[in-house]
Amino acid sequence: MFLVVLPFLVLVFVFSYLPLLGWVTALYDYKPALGLGGSEFVGLQWFEILVSSETQLQQIGQVLANTLAMSFLGIATSLLPVFFAMLLNEVRSTWFRNTVQTLTTLPNFISWVLVYMIAFSLFSTSGLVNTTLHDWGLITVPMKFLDTDQHVWLTMLAWSLWKGLGWGAIMYLAAIAGIDQSLYESARIDGANRFQLMRYITFPQLMPTYVVLLILSIASILNNGMEQYFVFQNAFNREHIQVLDLYVYNIGMTGNSLSMATALSMLKSLISLALLIAANAIAKRARGTSII
Amino acid sequence: MTTMDTGPHWRHARGDIPFAIINYAGFLLFALVCGYPFYYLIINSVSANDISALGDVRLLPVGLHLSNYEQILGLPGLTSSLLVSIARTVIGTGATVLASAFLGFMFTQERLQNRSLWYRLVIFTMYFNAGLIPVYVTIHTLGLTNNFWVYILPAIVQPFNIILVKTYVESLPQSLQEAAELDGAGIVTIFFRIMLPNMTPILATVAIFSAVAQWNSFQDTLLYVTDQRLYPLQYTLYTYLNQANSLAQAAQNAQGNLGAIVSAATTQTPTSIRMTVAVIVVLPIIFVYPLFQRYFVKGIMLGAVKG
Structure with a gap:
């Protein structure tokens, strides 16, 4: 019985657990060409370097600030899909609701490369927005929306909302459809109006789903992923766009400091693990079941 | 709709x-x-x-x-890119649909020893990974850099898909499987003859998710592939x-x-x-x-x- 699932477990082991062995490269000055045997053992040197110099500390501090800022902005706007769903539920025309749903969830299914491609078409110095403003005589010099270090965090938030808001609301729409209708009926008999129904019935009914997702997002506060930030990064915005995942990529794959990048991602994984365990404990308390 | x-x-x-x-x-x-x-x-x-x-x-x-x-x-390179995209979408989707169906089903089987342990080990990878560089080093060591299979192999076992299938199988009537067992069917027969046809709705969901993911994937090329023919x-x-x-x-x-x-x-x-x-x-x-x-x-x- 076990033998038939073994091949799949091997895949999981090889691609998810075996790399943990790679953590030892953090203790070496690892050069891929030389292999681990040929690389020099340096002990905790990389961890010391991470916190040794003023400039290094500053850089790490900035990267952490970016990471946490993006995560907290995401958490701060995590109620938007709830409101989106509640308001869309108030739309009576079925075809209008379905059209809105289709159009607003579409961006979720394109890659970040394509999102950047769209951003470039619309917001580059020769893009739609600049040419339109120029034709209307509102500007004479093209505005730099992409090649700038201004409001990077907010711009990134805006793009992830553009991509994810409609999709995020789908789950809540489904949850609304599942709310016991007798709750509404009895409230209406008591004279509740539309807004009171939303406030006192729909919203509280959605909270359990919301809380679970919130707990999960706290557990992954250091994991922004790198794709979005990678495609949007350029020489101008680098300081404020580098989140931890992108920074690890930048120093490891392009800066060729594999060992230091490993040291950093190892710390990140450990902290994330601690956060996950904490989140799991909270979830267990809040709803009786664990998330893993 | x-x-x-x-x-x-x-x-x-x-x-x-x-x-x-x-x-x-x-x-x-x-x-x-x-x-x-x-x-x-x-x-x-x-x-x-x-x-x-x-x-x-x-x-x-x-x-x-x-x-x-x-x-x-x-x-330059557009036709081959189109072929690579189509190939990885078709092969990758097929592989992950089969694997998700099979594992999702197996994890409901009490006959599988330590099934909750294996299940947890798989699901855990959804939340935890060793990090970009260690994974890169592993894939490099396995000779999967600049290799088409780097698009397929790591993506076969998808915890989220397995959760979907397992939940679905648990909602199917037990009698389906019991009847086949009484007839003396083995686990593989039960899976292919009985369960697989009954899973099609959820497998459609899994297929469409993974096809979109394969079609949109970009990061694996960035990390593991420098050969333009594999873009x-x-x-x-x-x-x-x-x-x-x-x-x-x-x-x-x-x-x-x-x-x-x-x-x-x-x-x-x-x-x-x-x-x-x-x-x-x-x-x-x-x-x-x-x-x-x-x-x-x-x-x-x-x-x-x-x-």
């Missing part, structure tokens, strides 16, 4: 009409913000290239022509984007004003190349998505229940 309950029918009350107007207007605006960029790409890819390069195509195509699509196939469309679009970007930038610096690239209507410009490739990349999604929307929705609902 998702058919949500229309909700209770409200009695008209004061404030309903203004609320409805604002509500409709708000959603109309956001739907436009989401949908217009796609429309913009499409009309620009079929407009006269000298005009699209100026950014003057906004509402309707200008100088309609389809020669961009004929010419684009002549671009999928997304990555090729990215390289064109960067080249087009620098081209446009250089042209602008030289001319010092907006949209200085002027050429005949069908001569390729950075803009026309970008737009056309982008449309080729996005078109399958636009066509497939509305048809399969209900499967996506079902997937996220089931996933949310289990978290």
Whole structure:
């Protein structure tokens, strides 16, 4: 019985657990060409370097600030899909609701490369927005929306909302459809109006789903992923766009400091693990079941 | 299409009409913000290239022509990228659908010793990974860099898909399997003959999720592949984007004003190349998505229940 699932477990082991062995490269000055045997053992040197110099500390501090800022902005706007769903539920025309749903969830299914491609078409110095403003005589010099270090965090938030808001609301729409209708009926008999129904019935009914997702997002506060930030990064915005995942990529794959990048991602994984365990404990308390 | 309950029918009350107007207007605006960029790409890819390069195509195509699509196939690497994208989508989706079906089913079987341990080990990988560089080193050591199978093998076992299938199988009547067991069918027979045909709705969901993920994937190429023959469309679009970007930038610096690239209507410009490739990349999604929307929705609902 076990033998038939073994091949799949091997895949999981090889691609998810075996790399943990790679953590030892953090203790070496690892050069891929030389292999681990040929690389020099340096002990905790990389961890010391991470916190040794003023400039290094500053850089790490900035990267952490970016990471946490993006995560907290995401958490701060995590109620938007709830409101989106509640308001869309108030739309009576079925075809209008379905059209809105289709159009607003579409961006979720394109890659970040394509999102950047769209951003470039619309917001580059020769893009739609600049040419339109120029034709209307509102500007004479093209505005730099992409090649700038201004409001990077907010711009990134805006793009992830553009991509994810409609999709995020789908789950809540489904949850609304599942709310016991007798709750509404009895409230209406008591004279509740539309807004009171939303406030006192729909919203509280959605909270359990919301809380679970919130707990999960706290557990992954250091994991922004790198794709979005990678495609949007350029020489101008680098300081404020580098989140931890992108920074690890930048120093490891392009800066060729594999060992230091490993040291950093190892710390990140450990902290994330601690956060996950904490989140799991909270979830267990809040709803009786664990998330893993 | 998702058919949500229309909700209770409200009695008209004061404030309903203004609320409805604002509500409709708000959603109309956001739907436009989401949908217009796609429309913009499409009309620009079929407009006269000298005009699209100026950014003057906004509402309707200008100088309609389809020669961009004929010419684009002549671009270096585009045909092979298209083939790579199709191959990884087809093979990757097939493999992960089968694996998810099988594992999702097996994890419901009490005969599998330590099944909850194996299940947890698999699900845990959804939340935890060793990190970018250690995974890179592992894949490099396995000889999977610059190898087509790097697109397939790591993506076969997807915890989320397995949760979906397992939840679905648990909702099927036990009697299905018991009857087959009484007839003396083995586990493999039960899986292929009995369970697989009964799982099709959830497998459709899994298939559509993983097909989109494979089609859109970009990061694995960035990390593990430098051989241009193995670039999928997304990555090729990215390289064109960067080249087009620098081209446009250089042209602008030289001319010092907006949209200085002027050429005949069908001569390729950075803009026309970008737009056309982008449309080729996005078109399958636009066509497939509305048809399969209900499967996506079902997937996220089931996933949310289990978290």
